[in-house]
Amino acid sequence: xxxxxxxxxxKQQVENETADGDVVTxxxxxxxxxxxxxxxxxxxxxxxxxDRTAEADGAGVGLxxxxxxxxxxxxxxxxxxxxxxxxxxVTPRFFPGGDIGRLAVAGTVNDLAVMGATxxxxxxxxxxLEEGTPIADxxxxxxxxxxTAREAGAAISTGDTKxxxxxxxxxxxxxxxxxxxxxxxxxxxxxxxxxxxxxVVSGTMGDHGxxxxxxxxxxxxxxxxxxxxxxxNDLVRAAMDAGEVTAMKDPTRGGLANALNEMADKAGxxxxxxxxxxxxxxxxxxxxxxxxIDPFAVANEGKVVFGVDPDDAEAVLEAIxxxxxxxxxxxxxHATEDHPGRVVVDTGFGRRYMSEPEGETLPRxx
Amino acid sequence: xxxxxxxxxxKQQVENETADGDVVTxxxxxxxxxxxxxxxxxxxxxxxxxDRTAEADGAGVGLxxxxxxxxxxxxxxxxxxxxxxxxxxVTPRFFPGGDIGRLAVAGTVNDLAVMGATxxxxxxxxxxLEEGTPIADxxxxxxxxxxTAREAGAAISTGDTKxxxxxxxxxxxxxxxxxxxxxxxxxxxxxxxxxxxxxVVSGTMGDHGxxxxxxxxxxxxxxxxxxxxxxxNDLVRAAMDAGEVTAMKDPTRGGLANALNEMADKAGxxxxxxxxxxxxxxxxxxxxxxxxIDPFAVANEGKVVFGVDPDDAEAVLEAIxxxxxxxxxxxxxHATEDHPGRVVVDTGFGRRYMSEPEGETLPRxx
Numbered sequence: 001x002x003x004x005x006x007x008x009x010x011k012q013q014v015e016n017e018t019a020d021g022d023v024v025t026x027x028x029x030x031x032x033x034x035x036x037x038x039x040x041x042x043x044x045x046x047x048x049x050x051d052r053t054a055e056a057d058g059a060g061v062g063l064x065x066x067x068x069x070x071x072x073x074x075x076x077x078x079x080x081x082x083x084x085x086x087x088x089x090v091t092p093r094f095f096p097g098g099d100i101g102r103l104a105v106a107g108t109v110n111d112l113a114v115m116g117a118t119x120x121x122x123x124x125x126x127x128x129l130e131e132g133t134p135i136a137d138x139x140x141x142x143x144x145x146x147x148t149a150r151e152a153g154a155a156i157s158t159g160d161t162k163x164x165x166x167x168x169x170x171x172x173x174x175x176x177x178x179x180x181x182x183x184x185x186x187x188x189x190x191x192x193x194x195x196x197x198x199x200v201v202s203g204t205m206g207d208h209g210x211x212x213x214x215x216x217x218x219x220x221x222x223x224x225x226x227x228x229x230x231x232x233n234d235l236v237r238a239a240m241d242a243g244e245v246t247a248m249k250d251p252t253r254g255g256l257a258n259a260l261n262e263m264a265d266k267a268g269x270x271x272x273x274x275x276x277x278x279x280x281x282x283x284x285x286x287x288x289x290x291x292x293i294d295p296f297a298v299a300n301e302g303k304v305v306f307g308v309d310p311d312d313a314e315a316v317l318e319a320i321x322x323x324x325x326x327x328x329x330x331x332x333x334h335a336t337e338d339h340p341g342r343v344v345v346d347t348g349f350g351r352r353y354m355s356e357p358e359g360e361t362l363p364r365x366x
Numbered sequence: 367x368x369x370x371x372x373x374x375x376x377k378q379q380v381e382n383e384t385a386d387g388d389v390v391t392x393x394x395x396x397x398x399x400x401x402x403x404x405x406x407x408x409x410x411x412x413x414x415x416x417d418r419t420a421e422a423d424g425a426g427v428g429l430x431x432x433x434x435x436x437x438x439x440x441x442x443x444x445x446x447x448x449x450x451x452x453x454x455x456v457t458p459r460f461f462p463g464g465d466i467g468r469l470a471v472a473g474t475v476n477d478l479a480v481m482g483a484t485x486x487x488x489x490x491x492x493x494x495l496e497e498g499t500p501i502a503d504x505x506x507x508x509x510x511x512x513x514t515a516r517e518a519g520a521a522i523s524t525g526d527t528k529x530x531x532x533x534x535x536x537x538x539x540x541x542x543x544x545x546x547x548x549x550x551x552x553x554x555x556x557x558x559x560x561x562x563x564x565x566v567v568s569g570t571m572g573d574h575g576x577x578x579x580x581x582x583x584x585x586x587x588x589x590x591x592x593x594x595x596x597x598x599n600d601l602v603r604a605a606m607d608a609g610e611v612t613a614m615k616d617p618t619r620g621g622l623a624n625a626l627n628e629m630a631d632k633a634g635x636x637x638x639x640x641x642x643x644x645x646x647x648x649x650x651x652x653x654x655x656x657x658x659i660d661p662f663a664v665a666n667e668g669k670v671v672f673g674v675d676p677d678d679a680e681a682v683l684e685a686i687x688x689x690x691x692x693x694x695x696x697x698x699x700h701a702t703e704d705h706p707g708r709v710v711v712d713t714g715f716g717r718r719y720m721s722e723p724e725g726e727t728l729p730r731x732x
Contacts, residue, residue: 024499042501046511047522072545083543085492126453127453158451159413161405161409162395170533173453173494175541
């Protein structure tokens with residue numbers, strides 16, 4: 001078929017390029033430094049140029065902020081539209097605790113939520129399917145998306161379906177974009193940390209990433225290893241209603257380490273955390289040791305990192321603790337004027353920088 | 367690597383399923399009957415269940431409408447948010463007249479435009495890249511997206527980047543979702559045709575599909591074969607300002623034949639068209655004959671099919687003719703009370719039904 005001929009031609013070109021020029025590597029998709037360089041150097045300068053709407057009146061959040069979503073003021077500026085997007089390529093498509101459909105819906109609901117938009121107006125859903133994928137698998141994924149959307153109180157109102165040939169795409173790729181309509185004052189960014197703010201983590205770290213890797217490796221761990229994938233919009237709403245939330249981020253790709261470093265960097269503050277205070281389940285900690293994976297460096301899919309006004313921290317903790325998935329909420333540290341842009345972790349044996357994960361630790365994890 | 371082991375396992379499962387159960391085929395992505403069945407049977411009943419927002423007050427357009435986008439009333443219902451999404455898998459990624467980046471931006475701008483939303487609030491952009499893709503190709507695509515967004519007056523304010531392994535995805539997949547904020551009265555659907563309405567086509571048919579297939583086949587046609595991919599939001603705005611537009615659709619996958627059949631079916635009216643009046647360039651007609659492809663059955667990416675109040679048809683035609691890309695705008699027929707749901711074409715030698723394209727005529731065309 002003509003398409004295949006051409007595809008072969010392109011493959012050839014790629015191989016030549018490997019010798020002559022830069023090519024995309026798995027690290028470019030890992031959520032760390034390589035990806036940020038690609039996005040910063042190549043995408044942001046070009047798209048920001050066209051991104052007049054968000055920046056027009058200084059009140060919006062545009063692409064250059066590289067936050068979990070964008071905020072576009074509408075009308076007189078008292079209201080705003082929050083928009084986010086994620087493509088999901090996770091493998092295997094069904095995993096302990098969830099599947100690619102639940103991940104797609106929860107991921108997008110959560111990106112909206114951490115922008116302060118806890119009531120999605122709607123989600124879009126776009127499938128790219130591999131020829132030969134069992135219809136029963138597609139049905140199971142769609143059913144899971146429905147259930148997760150209902151759980152989050154979200155609609156899915158428009159979509160698209162493309163099919164690629166056998167071998168042209170592996171399995172099922174799902175893009176979900178999310179849209180919410182909020183009071184402009186409600187919008188929260190990942191850049192708002194102030195010195196003194198409590199840094200709060202809504203629950204155990206590392207569950208999604210380590211459960212997924214263990215499943216892929218076929219390891220039979222005792223204990224309950226499963227992904228934490230779930231919508232967190234109700235939990236975020238409870239937190240925002242209970243006190244002043246100054247910054248939020250969902251610690252997905254790159255995990256807690258990435259989220260904290262980004263929050264410190266964007267706010268120009270330091271963050272001090274106490275390693276022993278960061279919640280990690282026993283099973284995840286053990287599996288992480290066996291697999292050689294740091295639970296702080298891998299994706300969570302149902303957790304939130306909050307910056308909270310210190311006077312409100314106890315009230316916010318209490319509100320989160322009452323929410324499903326928030327039972328283990330903990331203050332893990334605080335923001336400081338010291339070491340701006342850096343995260344310092346007290347290990348119990350000393351202090352060290354918590355650095356961002358690098359490279360391709362876990363491809364196709366979300 | 368664990369991911370590959372698992373991927374092999376899934377492939378095996380797919381092969382077993384081919385014998386035992388239904389699997390996804392290329393026809394499911396072709397925009398015709400097979401795709402509609404998949405979406406109607408499997409997706410719509412589930413997602414519609416969650417799609418409360420759009421349907422809540424009866425004024426919105428939700429998933430069940432299977433229009434080019436969804437319309438969500440906000441506030442007191444006098445305003446609305448229009449949302450759309452498309453994933454783009456076109457191959458080759460660079461083709462005569464455009465590339466996958468221009469296609470992604472124009473496709474989403476156009477889906478908003480034919481819902482009556484001619485001023486995008488923002489677009490999202492999500493890349494799935496194959497490991498090994500030349501960075502220079504990514505850069506060229508991003509640059510093209512920027513240029514097309516500027517042409518359309520659209521911002522791109524949030525995005526995502528995933529990387530799949532070599533062989534796990536072929537090249538570059540781009541999802542763009544689009545969001546617009548409109549006066550609720552401005553929203554137009556593809557279901558509004560009334561008997562007597564003029565059916566207007568904004569320009570020549572078949573350019574994108576046939577140019578792309580000719581390129582893939584490596585045929586050296588004389589004449590100017592190139593894709594028509596372009597944003598049409600200014601042209602749509604001009605048409606809407608000039609007279610009453612009752613229905614709109616962009617004739618992408620499945621081409622004019624698919625668009626007209628959907629418009630007739632949804633409105634419960636018949637459509638009569640005169641084949642000789644439908645604009646087709648000489649080069650496209652010749653190439654279509656050689657390739658055995660009907661220019662009315664393949665995608666256009668810079669054209670619109672309008673239903674127009676007959677009293678306003680001349681004014682609308684004149685307004686469109688003044689827009690770039692609208693020079694060959696033509697009234698190709700009219701809606702009728704006869705043969706509801708069917709499109710009848712007068713070939714000059716007789717009358718026949720214009721049926722919807724079936725099967726996998728052109729995979730990965732958009």
